[in-house]
Amino acid sequence: MTLLSTINSPQDVKRLDPEELPALAAEIRDFLIHAVARTGGHLGPNLGAVELTLAIHRVFDSPFDRILWDTGHQSYVHKMLTGRVGAFDKLRQRGGMSGYPSQSESEHDIIENSHASTALSYADGLSRAYALRGEDRHVVAVVGDGALTGGMCWEAINNIAAGDRRVVIIVNDNGRSYAPTIGGLADHLAALRLAPEYEQVLDVVKQVLGRTPLVGAPLFDALHGIKRGIKDVVQPQGMFEDLGLKYVGPVDGHDPAAMEQALRRAKDYHRPVIVHAVTRKGFGYPAAEQDEADQFHSVGVIDPKTGKSTAAKKGQAWTSVFSDEIVRIGAERPDVVTMTAAMLQPVGLHAFAKAFPDRVFDVGIAEQHATTSAAGLAMGGLKPVVCIYATFLNRAFDQVLMDVALHRQPVTFVLDRAGVTGEDGASHNGMWDMSIMQVVPDLAIAAPRDEVTLRALLREAVAETERPNVIRFPKGSVGAEIPAIDTVGPVDVLFREPAVARHREVLLVSIGAMGTTCLEVARRVASQGIGITVVDPRWVKPVPSEIVELARDHDLVVTVEDNGRVGGVGAAIAQALRDADVDVPLRDFGIAQRFLDQGKRDEVLAEVGLAPQDLARKVVEAVARRQPALAGDPGETVPAPATEPNAVRAAKASPRQRGASE
Numbered sequence: 001m002t003l004l005s006t007i008n009s010p011q012d013v014k015r016l017d018p019e020e021l022p023a024l025a026a027e028i029r030d031f032l033i034h035a036v037a038r039t040g041g042h043l044g045p046n047l048g049a050v051e052l053t054l055a056i057h058r059v060f061d062s063p064f065d066r067i068l069w070d071t072g073h074q075s076y077v078h079k080m081l082t083g084r085v086g087a088f089d090k091l092r093q094r095g096g097m098s099g100y101p102s103q104s105e106s107e108h109d110i111i112e113n114s115h116a117s118t119a120l121s122y123a124d125g126l127s128r129a130y131a132l133r134g135e136d137r138h139v140v141a142v143v144g145d146g147a148l149t150g151g152m153c154w155e156a157i158n159n160i161a162a163g164d165r166r167v168v169i170i171v172n173d174n175g176r177s178y179a180p181t182i183g184g185l186a187d188h189l190a191a192l193r194l195a196p197e198y199e200q201v202l203d204v205v206k207q208v209l210g211r212t213p214l215v216g217a218p219l220f221d222a223l224h225g226i227k228r229g230i231k232d233v234v235q236p237q238g239m240f241e242d243l244g245l246k247y248v249g250p251v252d253g254h255d256p257a258a259m260e261q262a263l264r265r266a267k268d269y270h271r272p273v274i275v276h277a278v279t280r281k282g283f284g285y286p287a288a289e290q291d292e293a294d295q296f297h298s299v300g301v302i303d304p305k306t307g308k309s310t311a312a313k314k315g316q317a318w319t320s321v322f323s324d325e326i327v328r329i330g331a332e333r334p335d336v337v338t339m340t341a342a343m344l345q346p347v348g349l350h351a352f353a354k355a356f357p358d359r360v361f362d363v364g365i366a367e368q369h370a371t372t373s374a375a376g377l378a379m380g381g382l383k384p385v386v387c388i389y390a391t392f393l394n395r396a397f398d399q400v401l402m403d404v405a406l407h408r409q410p411v412t413f414v415l416d417r418a419g420v421t422g423e424d425g426a427s428h429n430g431m432w433d434m435s436i437m438q439v440v441p442d443l444a445i446a447a448p449r450d451e452v453t454l455r456a457l458l459r460e461a462v463a464e465t466e467r468p469n470v471i472r473f474p475k476g477s478v479g480a481e482i483p484a485i486d487t488v489g490p491v492d493v494l495f496r497e498p499a500v501a502r503h504r505e506v507l508l509v510s511i512g513a514m515g516t517t518c519l520e521v522a523r524r525v526a527s528q529g530i531g532i533t534v535v536d537p538r539w540v541k542p543v544p545s546e547i548v549e550l551a552r553d554h555d556l557v558v559t560v561e562d563n564g565r566v567g568g569v570g571a572a573i574a575q576a577l578r579d580a581d582v583d584v585p586l587r588d589f590g591i592a593q594r595f596l597d598q599g600k601r602d603e604v605l606a607e608v609g610l611a612p613q614d615l616a617r618k619v620v621e622a623v624a625r626r627q628p629a630l631a632g633d634p635g636e637t638v639p640a641p642a643t644e645p646n647a648v649r650a651a652k653a654s655p656r657q658r659g660a661s662e
């Protein structure tokens, strides 16, 4: 029987002899490597947090004491110790276990949003609540050195340190976010990590000087006299202690006994404490430890023996198209600078960084700061391109609104992972950006549909000198090119059937990456003899006037976007039609405005009704409601079109089916 098989709750972990912990840690690592190899997930961070998590559950009493994980991606071991080993088969999968803490999974999970740098604020609030209610409970927040670069952490520390509440902040310092964590704070932590050497240095100095007659002793005394001063430089825990936080550390985060002892000290202190645990990302798995890029921060399916990907080869990713084009632009424009919030490689800036190392700024997990700093760069005469995941732009809404747009600074925001991302669950879907950016005056939004439009729109965005703009694209492969068959002003026409009709039934407005889906929808709808035009505005905010004019020539406008339906592009087009007194009905399809559980991207899109089949059926139903005799049983599934050319099928359709206005 393995030790792991005896662990179903934190009580089981507490029962173990300390000597058994290294063996359990090894079993946990082995399990994690094999389980995550099958599903994908945040392997590196979790391999680094094994002993730390064991120690937490031995010292504190979860769920009475509250354990908070910042960012949440390193909570797999916590899940294993709280009865969820069996759920790893479906980690990050539809209907399965979340890759983050989840209230619905366990009483041991309380926060679950997985946007970084929030845990200390939750800890502040929770500990205030417990203090006021007279409950003697500890709140333990585990925060990575990367997450600690986020401003919210420091706002929280400012508050936590001023009180005498039972907050234990464990800094899980592996020196990396994805890549090495950089900045002044990272330098401080690095200096702290070296602290034991400080004592050794003093010992050596003492020995050497002690053996040196006359000068030796006085010099050592002088040195000792300024010990406090040196210590502040070499051991900048002064920074924490001056704030009012007790500092414990640095502790070897892979030494179970040392970790446990440090946490017991922290627990007994009964006041706010920082425990500085030094760990290694990917610890115990050579493939991860040796991975230079990100030490397996997040992997897809891999061969556990080698760590090599076993996923089927995918087409070119949206990110790599951006990565390539921004380097070309950078070569032509020395004023173009780029910014990332600790995600250089994931947002595709590594090639730019290699080509122009002085023109890329990694600001840490600090999207708000990145945004206002970009305004400063623009004011200083540069052209900043801020590259972040769409969901993380939420953080910086006020900065975009007031610091960038109000000041009319031509900052370009490149939003990767826009739309449904899938496996990361509710927090990571990029389904808010086109709604929140919709309300920002003087800001334009571009949504490319393929490689060609991504390259072109990026160039147009970077060429803008008067106002900010956003360009957004999804996760995954970019797919085949979708050429325009015509243009109406700035609007591309992607499909028109029948080809020569003056008036048509459906105007399908395809937003960005929904182009492939919309073409499929159009073929299915047209196969029912319904006249349909598919257009792509490319720049979706402000709504091009040509969309309004096109709408006048149709009986029904349909919009399809991979953004939340509330306040999205469909809603903006509806408003533009109302403002222009165009009374054509509009059906807006987008992501249901709710928090979506994890699943594969296609599964989630299907769940919210954005699969081509469902969209086509709804469009046919909508047309049929207006012209009841037109389509067959509206509940019927709309078949995939026959392979004969569109024009031939249209010609065969009855005049009524083709639309009265022909």
Ligand SMILES: Cc1ncc(C[n+]2csc(CCOP(=O)(O)OP(=O)(O)O)c2C)c(N)n1
Binding pocket: 045, 070, 071, 073, 074, 114, 115, 116, 117, 143, 144, 145, 146, 147, 148, 172, 174, 176, 177, 178, 281, 297, 341, 342, 343, 365, 367, 392, 395
């Ligand atoms: C607001 C926000 N920005 C960016 C991210 C993406 N992100 C997830 S984990 C991570 C690095 C975290 O580093 P650290 O806290 O040190 O944890 P480690 O993985 O090293 O254990 C980043 C940038 C995020 N989750 N939230």
Ligand SMILES: CC(=O)[C@@H](O)[C@H](O)COP(=O)(O)O
Binding pocket: 071, 073, 114, 297, 298, 346, 417, 421, 424, 475
């Ligand atoms: C925890 C976190 O926010 C990231 O690690 C995220 O999971 C990465 O997502 P991608 O895999 O889409 O880059």
Ligand SMILES: [Mg+2]
Binding pocket: 144, 145, 146, 172, 173, 174, 175, 176, 177
């Ligand atoms: Mg880290």
